[in-house]
Amino acid sequence: MSDLPKSVEIREEGPREGFQIEPGPIPTERKAALVNALAATGLQQIQVCSFVSPKLVPGWADADAMMAMVTPPPGVSFTALWFNAQGLNRALAFRDRLKIYGSISFAASEAFQKKNLNRDRAGQIEAQRALAKAHQDAGVAVTRIGIQAAFGCNYMGDVPPELVVRAVQDAYDVAEEAGATITELMLADTMGWATPLRIERTLGAVRARWPDVAIGLHLHDTRGLGIANAMAGLRMGVAKFDTTVGGLGGCPFAGQPGAPGNICTEELALLCGEMGIETGIDLDALIEAGHLAEDIVGHKLPSELLRSGSLDAFRRKAA
Amino acid sequence: MSDLPKSVEIREEGPREGFQIEPGPIPTERKAALVNALAATGLQQIQVCSFVSPKLVPGWADADAMMAMVTPPPGVSFTALWFNAQGLNRALAFRDRLKIYGSISFAASEAFQKKNLNRDRAGQIEAQRALAKAHQDAGVAVTRIGIQAAFGCNYMGDVPPELVVRAVQDAYDVAEEAGATITELMLADTMGWATPLRIERTLGAVRARWPDVAIGLHLHDTRGLGIANAMAGLRMGVAKFDTTVGGLGGCPFAGQPGAPGNICTEELALLCGEMGIETGIDLDALIEAGHLAEDIVGHKLPSELLRSGSLDAFRRKAA
Numbered sequence: 001m002s003d004l005p006k007s008v009e010i011r012e013e014g015p016r017e018g019f020q021i022e023p024g025p026i027p028t029e030r031k032a033a034l035v036n037a038l039a040a041t042g043l044q045q046i047q048v049c050s051f052v053s054p055k056l057v058p059g060w061a062d063a064d065a066m067m068a069m070v071t072p073p074p075g076v077s078f079t080a081l082w083f084n085a086q087g088l089n090r091a092l093a094f095r096d097r098l099k100i101y102g103s104i105s106f107a108a109s110e111a112f113q114k115k116n117l118n119r120d121r122a123g124q125i126e127a128q129r130a131l132a133k134a135h136q137d138a139g140v141a142v143t144r145i146g147i148q149a150a151f152g153c154n155y156m157g158d159v160p161p162e163l164v165v166r167a168v169q170d171a172y173d174v175a176e177e178a179g180a181t182i183t184e185l186m187l188a189d190t191m192g193w194a195t196p197l198r199i200e201r202t203l204g205a206v207r208a209r210w211p212d213v214a215i216g217l218h219l220h221d222t223r224g225l226g227i228a229n230a231m232a233g234l235r236m237g238v239a240k241f242d243t244t245v246g247g248l249g250g251c252p253f254a255g256q257p258g259a260p261g262n263i264c265t266e267e268l269a270l271l272c273g274e275m276g277i278e279t280g281i282d283l284d285a286l287i288e289a290g291h292l293a294e295d296i297v298g299h300k301l302p303s304e305l306l307r308s309g310s311l312d313a314f315r316r317k318a319a
Numbered sequence: 320m321s322d323l324p325k326s327v328e329i330r331e332e333g334p335r336e337g338f339q340i341e342p343g344p345i346p347t348e349r350k351a352a353l354v355n356a357l358a359a360t361g362l363q364q365i366q367v368c369s370f371v372s373p374k375l376v377p378g379w380a381d382a383d384a385m386m387a388m389v390t391p392p393p394g395v396s397f398t399a400l401w402f403n404a405q406g407l408n409r410a411l412a413f414r415d416r417l418k419i420y421g422s423i424s425f426a427a428s429e430a431f432q433k434k435n436l437n438r439d440r441a442g443q444i445e446a447q448r449a450l451a452k453a454h455q456d457a458g459v460a461v462t463r464i465g466i467q468a469a470f471g472c473n474y475m476g477d478v479p480p481e482l483v484v485r486a487v488q489d490a491y492d493v494a495e496e497a498g499a500t501i502t503e504l505m506l507a508d509t510m511g512w513a514t515p516l517r518i519e520r521t522l523g524a525v526r527a528r529w530p531d532v533a534i535g536l537h538l539h540d541t542r543g544l545g546i547a548n549a550m551a552g553l554r555m556g557v558a559k560f561d562t563t564v565g566g567l568g569g570c571p572f573a574g575q576p577g578a579p580g581n582i583c584t585e586e587l588a589l590l591c592g593e594m595g596i597e598t599g600i601d602l603d604a605l606i607e608a609g610h611l612a613e614d615i616v617g618h619k620l621p622s623e624l625l626r627s628g629s630l631d632a633f634r635r636k637a638a
Contacts, residue, residue, distance in 0.1 A: 111637070153637075154636075155637060156637055157633060157637035158634070195590060195593045196550050196590075197593075197594045198593075221623055223586065223589055223624045223627050224583060224586035224589075224623035227543055227544055227546060227547045228550040228590065230547070231515050231550065231551070232550070255628070255632075255636075256627045256628070257626075258627075259626045259627035260626065260627075264543060267542065267543035267544065270542055270543075270544065271514060271515075271544055271547065274514045274516075274517075275514055275516045302623065303543060304540055304541060304543035304621065305542045307576075307579065308511060308541045308542050308575045308577075308579075309575070311542075315477070318430070318473070318474055318475050319476065
């Protein structure tokens with residue numbers, strides 16, 4: 001177990017993922033209330049909204065209005081999501097309260113990229129070059145690579161590690177051309193195909209080629225294996241994870257209606273905490289934020305831990 | 320990964336666990352329909368009912384009537400649960416269709432045993448001696464040891480591996496006195512306290528003392544870590560697991576109302592199948608049985624895989 005990290009950064013994406021997929025409408029103040037509750041749990045980074053087309057994502061038509069209502073407390077970073085220069089410009093209006101960085105994004109499955117973005121490999125390289133330039137023109141450093149469908153794809157089937165390595169190489173090529181220094185590489189199990197063995201094989205292949213970059217995991221719990229995959233990542237020393245409180249969000253991809261989204265923040269925090277891995281998170285406060293999230297969206301979320309409560313509460317009673 | 324077993328026996332306990340906890344009433348024919356559906360999925364062993372007091376468990380007042388409606392197909396064993404000589408006698412009436420064996424049961428946490436059964440350690444030793452004798456008097460071999468609360472306890476808190484070893488020793492003492500040959504040792508995470516590290520430490524301590532007995536795991540998904548714990552068991556070569564289809568059942572223990580029960584049969588079958596571990600299970604048939612279970616109990620079950628479907632269905636489409 002010597003590869004388990006001493007501490008892990010769990011990045012909350014519940015507000016952004018959740019409010020984009022819930023049927024709504026949800027009042028802007030309630031969205032801000034969840035962001036503020038999460039910001040008081042010890043989480044270090046929270047993705048609070050999307051600056052995307054209100055036509056495509058009506059749930060975040062009020063992203064600008066919500067941003068005006070929230071301010072990160074000391075030690076907490078707020079981030080947002082965007083896919084083009086317009087979105088970046090909306091984010092830049094809040095640069096006093098947003099951590100803004102550029103990201104280079106590829107799918108390991110070209111079939112997924114075509115379905116999702118209508119771009120082949122060459123088209124995505126062009127698009128990412130343009131986006132990196134837009135960031136740099138705005139004075140924003142490009143520091144992150146994100147790889148979607150890194151463990152399997154509903155349209156392609158299994159995704160061999162070689163295709164992940166190729167996608168990462170494409171991204172590094174774009175970064176190098178732009179003179180960008182990458183500090184972080186996120187591998188996403190976008191459609192829930194990962195298993196612990198696939199995590200090990202794919203991370204192994206990527207690490208063999210880029211031994212120095214910090215690899216993070218963005219895992220979906222589409223088929224109930226998410227936390228086992230996270231554990232496989234922890235065993236390989238992965239120390240950055242994207243998660244959503246309560247399992248907010250869902251799966252927007254074909255053939256999986258009603259399937260769950262990201263792994264639950266509080267369940268990963270429990271797993272880490274119970275194994276002595278530091279997260280900085282107050283688990284009971286996070287569980288309360290999860291109950292608030294359920295209240296806001298008006299239905300139960302997938303998290304099991306929200307039903308049963310932390311173990312420390314039982315330890316206190318037993319003592 | 321060399322310790323992963325080549326094949327795993329997944330034992331279904333959904334009918335027994337589920338129908339004892341659902342508010343009901345559920346028609347006996349529907350219970351039998353689920354048993355029959357499960358028996359056609361490739362599962363090798365299914366725990367189909369409880370022979371317990373109808374006052375305590377009204378959901379299984381019709382256990383005898385249901386048994387008269389089901390017959391295991393070739394290669395499939397049906398089992399049942401009972402806690403005393405009366406229950407054993409009811410089971411023996413169906414010995415033509417039930418695999419009947421005796422089990423010696425202890426909780427690693429004496430506090431749990433007191434709350435649950437109102438027996439201290441000495442009282443449980445006495446009770447298990449009497450039960451072993453009742454089995455042997457009826458010509459039934461006692462072959463199994465079951466240890467509850469092996470990874471933690473709502474009433475005691477953390478349960479150190481030494482207490483698990485002590486409980487196993489108590490059980491072996493009862494077995495030896497009765498002249499019984501134990502072939503199987505099940506460790507249960509009754510209240511959802513396990514983590515992968517706790518699985519490793521506790522199994523390690525038990526194996527150090529009894530290197531030859533086959534250890535199985537009965538895991539609850541109370542806090543969302545169940546499948547990660549199962550994976551930890553697989554990594555240690557565990558090849559027997561108790562599960563319930565869809566996650567049927569729940570947690571009857573204080574302080575955790577609404578908490579989920581066992582890990583889902585189909586999610587463990589997916590985990591094994593995708594990693595090349597043989598289970599003999601037809602996953603798509605099992606998912607269909609899970610949908611039938613949801614229809615019978617009239618609400619959604621915790622399983623994520625029931626929402627999203629198997630990966631093979633996507634592979635076939637992609638091919």
